[in-house]
Amino acid sequence: MVKAVPPDPMIPRRYRVRRAWNEMEGVASVDLDPLDGPAVAFQPGQFNMLYAFGIGEAAISISGDPARPERLVHTIRSVGKVSAALAGLKDGDMVGVRGPFGTGWPVAAETGRHIVIVAGGLGLAPLRPALTHVLENRADYAGLTLVYGARSPDDLLYADEIKAWKSRFDTDVEVTVDRAAAGWTGRVGVVTTCLERALAGLDPANVSAFVCGPEIMMRFAVKSLNDGGVAQSSTWVSLERNMKCAIGFCGHCQFGPDFVCRDGPVFRYDRIAALMAGKEI
Amino acid sequence: MRTHGIEELLSEHPVFRNFDAETLALLVGCGRNEHFRPGDRIFAEDGPADKVFVIRHGDVAVEIATPERPPIIVETLHAGDLLGWSWMVPPYRHMSDARALTEIRAVSLDAECIRRKCDDNPALGYQLFRHMLPHMALRLRALRLQVLDLYGPERGLT
Numbered sequence: 001m002v003k004a005v006p007p008d009p010m011i012p013r014r015y016r017v018r019r020a021w022n023e024m025e026g027v028a029s030v031d032l033d034p035l036d037g038p039a040v041a042f043q044p045g046q047f048n049m050l051y052a053f054g055i056g057e058a059a060i061s062i063s064g065d066p067a068r069p070e071r072l073v074h075t076i077r078s079v080g081k082v083s084a085a086l087a088g089l090k091d092g093d094m095v096g097v098r099g100p101f102g103t104g105w106p107v108a109a110e111t112g113r114h115i116v117i118v119a120g121g122l123g124l125a126p127l128r129p130a131l132t133h134v135l136e137n138r139a140d141y142a143g144l145t146l147v148y149g150a151r152s153p154d155d156l157l158y159a160d161e162i163k164a165w166k167s168r169f170d171t172d173v174e175v176t177v178d179r180a181a182a183g184w185t186g187r188v189g190v191v192t193t194c195l196e197r198a199l200a201g202l203d204p205a206n207v208s209a210f211v212c213g214p215e216i217m218m219r220f221a222v223k224s225l226n227d228g229g230v231a232q233s234s235t236w237v238s239l240e241r242n243m244k245c246a247i248g249f250c251g252h253c254q255f256g257p258d259f260v261c262r263d264g265p266v267f268r269y270d271r272i273a274a275l276m277a278g279k280e281i
Numbered sequence: 282m283r284t285h286g287i288e289e290l291l292s293e294h295p296v297f298r299n300f301d302a303e304t305l306a307l308l309v310g311c312g313r314n315e316h317f318r319p320g321d322r323i324f325a326e327d328g329p330a331d332k333v334f335v336i337r338h339g340d341v342a343v344e345i346a347t348p349e350r351p352p353i354i355v356e357t358l359h360a361g362d363l364l365g366w367s368w369m370v371p372p373y374r375h376m377s378d379a380r381a382l383t384e385i386r387a388v389s390l391d392a393e394c395i396r397r398k399c400d401d402n403p404a405l406g407y408q409l410f411r412h413m414l415p416h417m418a419l420r421l422r423a424l425r426l427q428v429l430d431l432y433g434p435e436r437g438l439t
Binding site for chain 1: 352359383426
């Protein structure tokens with residue numbers, strides 16, 4: 001059974017780590033099993049606040065399959081004390097979960113269109129639920145293209161899944177890295193260099209783009225999409241800010257008139273374009 | 282027939298497609314078809330930059346050699362891209378290696394031939410540089426993003 005909304009958004013529920021595994025150096029994924037009641041449904045692009053008991057809480061995007069909320073998967077990069085504790089979780093450990101919070105990728109509203117997913121680095125994690133949803137409902141969409149950029153071939157997230165996605169005839173996958181040693185036969189260059197090719201042959205008026213990665217990468221990726229004719233009103237990005245309460249009370253994640261935790265993290269780009277061009281917002 | 286083929290190929294390329302027929306014919310006189318097998322060295326660092334390539338088909342790795350390590354691929358180029366710009370800048374020596382990752386079909390333009398024609402006909406030179414500069418600017422912008430190392434871990438966060 002799947003429950004739509006948790007009873008109190010400020011009280012963490014206990015989850016047991018069903019399985020934890022390393023994705024690459026400094027990045028791990030955990031599959032969580034609810035202990036305090038049934039699984040909670042989530043939308044692709046939403047996040048949870050994961051609580052490492054006695055250490056602290058961090059906002060982590062949900063990277064699992066939205067059709068299987070009972071297997072709650074998060075991918076975590078170790079960058080500080082809290083995320084290091086979360087990335088270091090072992091099978092059987094306990095963790096607190098609040099959520100899911102925020103807005104998601106509009107996968108349901110964009111049926112019938114060609115979905116272009118542009119991911120940079122760990123930005124693939126919050127996009128994977130959207131990608132999974134589109135793949136599982138592929139007949140509802142005109143097409144699916146993934147453009148993914150990473151630092152190096154060793155830094156490709158979900159490398160095995162990328163191979164599987166590439167092998168599908170109904171999906172275009174373009175992977176590029178910023179640098180590589182000899183022996184790599186794929187592309188080298190930033191994601192923006194792939195977008196012109198990715199859009200070739202598509203009607204830009206029928207493209208909906210979901211973009212996630214470092215903010216500079218998103219800004220330039222949206223510009224390249226725009227140059228290719230994809231409207232800002234058909235482009236969504238996911239923002240990352242330091243979140244605390246996750247329900248728009250504390251103000252830590254204020255972004256202009258919005259709170260990223262409540263009004264985001266997924267925003268339609270035309271709504272925030274002016275802010276994205278601003279400095280230090 | 283070959284010259285006609287090169288003219289057609291160049292006239293479809295974004296850099297050359299706005300050239301008038303007379304100007305294009307001048308450039309075609311410097312052109313020839315090229316073919317490389319996977320693994321072939323197309324040019325080498327410090328070698329003479331005596332050609333510029335218009336890639337028609339295939340993937341090319343632009344590499345920088347490093348001591349005691351395999352070379353680092355800094356960029357890959359693909360169908361439609363231009364390979365080589367050192368031919369425009371004295372002392373006309375390549376600053377990287379270029380290697381065919383896959384089978385390559387390309388049109389090469391003889392650099393000395395183009396430079397001589399540009400010297401004789403500054404209007405041609407102006408037109409050539411005006412159309413090549415946006416291509417180079419796109420590559421420069423992409424490389425600026427690349428050196429930011431955007432996907433590296435950020436320290437000091439949660």
